[in-house]
C-alpha cells in the first residue's frame with residue numbers, strides 16, 4: 001500500500017521495537033525476557049491503535065507469550081503432513097504454543113488478493129467488494145492457528161468493555177474496512 005501512511009509514527013515505533021528484539025537476541029540469546037518485553041509492547045501498541053502487521057512479522061511472534069520466535073533458539077520448526085498437505089509447525093519453547101502454516105507456494109493469503117486491496121478508499125469500494133467477503137473468508141480460516149478461534153473473539157469482546165470507549169470505536173471501524 002503506497003501513498004500516505006496514516007499512523008506513520010506508530011508504525012515506526014512498532015518497527016523499532018521489533019528490530020530491538022532481534023538485536024537483543026542476536027547479542028545475547030539468553031536475554032529472551034527483554035526481547036519478549038519488546039515484542040509484548042509492540043503487540044500492545046498495535047492492538048491499541050488497531051494496526052495491521054505484515055504476516056511475515058506476525059508469524060515470528062508467539063501468540064501466547066509474545067516471544068520473538070527464532071527457529072532453533074526460541075522455537076522449533078517442523079514439517080508435517082496432514083491430509084495430503086504440508087504444514088510448517090512452529091512451537092514456542094517458552095509456552096509450548098504451536099502455530100502451523102500451510103506449506104504451499106501457490107497459496108495466497110487473503111490480504112494479498114486483489115479484492116482485499118481497497119486502495120485506501122473505504123466508501124464505495126467496500127460496498128462493491130462486500131459480497132465477496134463471505135465467499136472468501138471461510139476457505140481462509142488461516143492455517144496459522146491450531147487453536148481454532150477462542151482467543152481472538154475473546155480479546156475483541158473484552159476490549160470494548162474493559163478499555164476506554166474510544167478504543168472500542170476504533171476496533172469496529174477497522175473491522176468494517
Ligand SMILES: [Zn+2]
Pocket residue numbers: 062063064065066067092093094095096097
Ligand atoms: Zn510462547
